[in-house]
Amino acid sequence: MPRHRSRTAPSIVEVAAASGVSMKTVSRVLNEEGSVREDTARKVREAAAALGYTLNLSAQRLARGRSHNIGILLVARSNWQRTAELVSGALGKSQAIGYGLVPHVLAKYEGAERDGVLALKARKAVDGLILTVPWSENLKLLADLAERAVPHVRISGPLIPGHVTAHSNDEMGAYALTRHLLDLGHRRIGVIGGQRHLNVTRERLAGYEHALREAAIDPRSLPHFFDDYLFGTGFRGAKELLALSAPPSALLCLTDILAAGAIRRCHEMNVTVPGKVSIAGMGDSSIAEMIWPTLTTATVPTAELAARAVGMLVDVIEGKTAPTDLILDVPLVVRGSTARV
């Protein structure tokens, strides 16, 4: 006895029957594969429209062996602003090219969480992965992905052969920022940053030190404060560095959020910015224009990086091009938080 098909979504066979062609031809038309006569195609499209039919993604995925989804690995308890930029950049691009974006937040890469990440590809939930800091430089993860041939593109992180990376020239950005402070006459330029072992930290620090050495200043003679990349670090760092017997006249914060924290502390301590101390950030997140004084910083094109990473990943997945690393500029933006000494 045939099962009663009440209110079930129509399938490709119904459309085929209604338009008098085979399933395969319907499939060809709806996927725009070509090599179908225009009048046949029209008939099919009309039948599909009449039935309110759309291809079933699950069936398509199973048959094709691909999910048409890409995953983006994010870190828990981080700067939301940056996370939002990453996701929104990736989402815009993936939506435009017909891929779904599956965000996945991860607190650590161990045990069940590790299994969860690797299952993403094994279970065909995604065709590939976008890795953001700090996952883009987690060697255990990178090794696992390489071993399992999981396509992936990293956003930032050290250049490693065999791992495609979408990069911004953070070293240049930090160099430009430091030069800017030097040009304003600052000599004692302190630095506040997050985890030292991260590649972003090292790159930005390299730019900072490069500029100092050019000006014949020994970076080791300057005060610094490192912890993590959250607001509180900027806040505490400013207090500590400005309380020094020989306080810096300028502070380079390796992130806008850090700079925002430092500036807020200055307000609390009645230290005028940039009158008494100049403060620069890095990243050019939207907060840079929301605080007072507005922040001198360098634009890290986070959203664009994410969008480009998606494009690169899809190229890898579809085997279109040989993967190449990408490096975007990080231009200086001078605003109100820095001034002549």
Next chain:
Amino acid sequence: MPRHRSRTAPSIVEVAAASGVSMKTVSRVLNEEGSVREDTARKVREAAAALGYTLNLSAQRLARGRSHNIGILLVARSNWQRTAELVSGALGKSQAIGYGLVPHVLAKYEGAERDGVLALKARKAVDGLILTVPWSENLKLLADLAERAVPHVRISGPLIPGHVTAHSNDEMGAYALTRHLLDLGHRRIGVIGGQRHLNVTRERLAGYEHALREAAIDPRSLPHFFDDYLFGTGFRGAKELLALSAPPSALLCLTDILAAGAIRRCHEMNVTVPGKVSIAGMGDSSIAEMIWPTLTTATVPTAELAARAVGMLVDVIEGKTAPTDLILDVPLVVRGSTARV
């Protein structure tokens, strides 16, 4: 001639063969359906582990007729902070209960974009939808979803029978904020807000007006500025309202971002906050503690709302419970941007 299976992921039949049971039993074990003897189950689990096997999601989705994904509809070019909170709240919950989260940004609900949203369910990309402002109050969309029996939960938006909503008591929040300003001796309390037609706007305004009327003040006698919910509106609103011949002594901004914009403008105009004018926001987003002075506001539990909405949606999808609306509190948080007149 059998196809050579080189490096292909193992399927359930391999596991069945390796453990000497049928496919169905493997399926039962891996899905923890029960009614399998413990020693059989162990054999199966060992075989699966040895082969590095995991169930294929696409096949599972096709067979089950459900995607185990939920979509979240976001609006383009909005406050990123709020978007990030929504996504992160929803993501945490959905990840915990084994659902994937598929964010979808939408600029308008027409033409191809409308088709895209509706296709999400028709193509079985998602089992249901979370609607955020302003989509949660788009009547055309709501009608389409009802017509197609697409399970959905709205975050904010007017209470409409038949549409489940996760709500925060914004009216109470705005009332508390206004009372706070009144208690500080303010009488001329201006208001800055976004789109007036939005339900959030109306609710918050209702709380504001309620408090004023209690204090025998006619809300219509007070200055206001409405545009959208972006930083620039707060910025422009503050300038306009403070330039009035009878400027307000306090400003209630219907959103933290708006308040941040207003405060920045005050800094530019050398109007001290809260000395000359008190400013309150609403939402308690992370920016409230990053600016100076820190912002008096009311906590809208955005992330929790999103998480709860996911839970409610899954209940609806799985037919577990009768859907009920949810209303969370919006408690007042007094910080540095408001003071006695």
Next chain:
DNA sequence: GCAGACAATGACAACGTTATCATTGATCCT
């Protein structure tokens, strides 16, 4: 010792696509 109940398992057909290869006609060349 046997019907009945019940727990554990299996066979096989969905689920709705796409891939592969075969089959049509029509068109082209010599």
Next chain:
DNA sequence: AGGATCAATGATAACGTTGTCATTGTCTGC
């Protein structure tokens, strides 16, 4: 005229699960 070529189409078998229903054993109670 007679292949050869080519564009358009179709038949059928995957893809890898789960649902349904049937089939085993294994106990019970009498």
